[in-house]
Amino acid sequence: MHDGGWWAFISHDEKAGRPKVSGDLVRRVWQYARPYQGQIVILLITIGVISSLSLLTPLILRDLIDVTIPSANRTRLNWLALALVAVPIINGLVGVVQRRISSQVGEGMIYDLRRSLYHHMQSMSLRFFTNTRTGELMSRLNNDVIGAQQAVTGTLVTFASNVFSVIATMIIMMAMEWRLTLVALIILPVFIVLARRVGRLLRDIRRESMEHSAELNAAMNETLNVSGALLVKLFGQERRELDRFSGHARDVRDVGIRSAVVGRWFMMGLGVATAIGTALIFWLGGILVLEGTFTLGLIVAFSALLGQLYGPLTALTNAPVQLAQSMVSFERVFEVLDIPLEIEERPDARALPEAQGAIEFEHVYFAYDDETKPAGLSDVARFSWRGGAQHLKRGKADGSESPTFVSSRRWAVADLTVKIQPGELVALVGPSGAGKSTITYLLPRLYDPSDGTIRLDGHDLRDLQLRSLAENIGMVTQDTYLFYDTIRQNLIYARPDATQAEVEAAAKAANIHDL
Structure with a gap:
């Protein structure tokens, strides 16, 4: 019976879930990269320069061993020695430029993404915030955005650099000795198979880790703010909350261990494959040297190039793994951005001059459990781009379109019709749950009614600018924040x-x- 380790890794069910980086996701990410196209082009140029410069050192070594030293050419020796010093210096300077540009692109994209996410959250109705824990929002806004940043500034740049390096190195190696190059490529299928399996597995683990981290953040936010801490202390529930926190922290720990172990098995597999390829190269190269068909300088240069091939090749093989994990962050951010706004301002909304105060509710219905509106982050599956288009049918309050419209919901406000004149003082009296607070929330459009119309000075609230409503309506809440x-x-x-x-x-x- 195989319970784990290498067997568990290689026997992972590929068909289960099959998470992948979709074209839709890539296109959405590109929308945030589009404003930085010019800098991206310069970034790719610097990557090409660095990759080309890194190939010069093996060629210089070959010339030194096979030509310069045997011919005792001191002048050539001096120049080549100087070149061995100059190449890494130039490479490093170009690398600084590359790093600066990649940071500008990555940080710029993430700034735009974080700003869009925060603006979208601000635009959500009060229903969204009453059904979503603050810690979950903070996790999306901080942890997930940082994960997306790592994808841009790290994974994607490294991927481009390694592609350049592998292509350029293979061209040089084929020109030197095609037979050895083919031997070096024999293990390529091993790299591909390992990457495909581990990529799917680690991507699932990454998403699970983010979900557990969001739960942990939510637990901390609920109990470490002033109100939460006061409640815990008043009821003596410190031990209970510690146990709950420990459970979430334990989940985060266990997922982290799983990720580390799977990653270690993956790297071990790549290391073994690389060692086999290197051994084959030196075995065949040694035979050719003994037969006099292969110079010592050539095998030294080839072995140096081999390191430059297998390093980027290993990284490229691991790139789908890293990219898949990083793209989970973009997915989770886009899940929030895809939640539709319940309260939207019409394009032709007008500004309200100084309000006189005439308020009218006409056959207003409102339910907190309105399934046609997003309740919170728990609703991402209904509205996310990953779940396909959602078409939610809205009924009519009078039951003409849906006979179960009235009876199937718990109305906080049902068929309210009232007119309040300017200067009139009105008190809303009733037991808890009668809808008193709900009515006050409907007036400044913290919620929209499920049906019916609310007017201020004869204007439908939906025809007025939201900022104009905020400027004309004052509210003093029971609990001041x-x-x-x-x-x-x-x-x-x-x-x-x-x-x-x-x-x-x-x-x-x-x-x-x-x-």
Whole structure:
């Protein structure tokens, strides 16, 4: 019975899941790379220069051993020795330029991606945030974006560099001795088979690791903020929360160990294949040297080129593995970007002048369990590009289109019709769950009604700009949230241009002026 190790690695079921980097995913990533096309071209040029320069050293060694030293040509010896010093210096300088450009491209792309993700999250309705743990959002915004950054600045640049190196090295090796080159390529299928198997396995492990990390972040965020920590202490649940945290941390640990072990088996397999290829080269090359058909300088140069072939070839074989793992980060970011916005501003939305305060609810229905709207990150499967297009049918509140529309939901607000005149003071009274808070959330469009119309000064709220609504509607919540900043900065958050007199007046009204 084989429980793990090498057997578990080579017997991994290829058909299970078959995760791969799809063309759709690559095209979406390219949309973020398009603004940096010019820099990418320069980056590829520097990669080509570095790859070409790295081939000069083996050729210089061959010339030294086979031509320069036997002919006792001191002048040629001096120049070649100088070249051995100059090549790595030039290579290093070009490498600095390459690194700077790759960083500019990678950091620029990730800045754009992170900004798009944050903007999309900000545009989500309140429903999204009440159904999603903050730690999960932070994981997508930080961990997943950083993983995407590593794909751009590391994996993709290394891939391009290795492609140049392998092609150039093989051309030089074929020109030197085609028979040895063919021997060196015998083990290529081994590299390919290993990479295909481990790529699928590690990509699954990578996604699992990210999911466990998101759970860990969510657990920390829930219990280490002020409200969560207070609740834990008041009910004496420290041990329970420690056990819950330990469970999530244990999952992250176990997945990390699995990833490391599988990666180690993979590298061992590549190492054995490389050793076999190297042994074959020296065996056949040694025979040719003994027969006088192969010079010593040639075998030294060929062995040096062999190292430059197998190194990039090993990296290229591992590239699908790294790329597949890195692309998981892009997938998870795009999953969030694909969640549709519940509250959208119409292209022709108008700005509302100073509101008079006439409010009208006309046959308004609202349900928190509205299946036609995204509830949170748990809904990524419904809306993600990976799951195909989703067509969600919306019913009518009067039941004309869907007879079960009214009865199948738990309405927080059902068929509300009311008019409130400017200056009129209205109190909403009722038991918990009657919909009092919900009504106040509908007015500034923190939610949109499932059906019906809400008007402000005769304007349908959906025809007004969201910023205009925020400027005209004030709300004081039961639980006041303060940013980690000064009292003054919290007071002027909604009015950054407020004067000192206005700030003092607000402080006095809130009975905090003496503070």
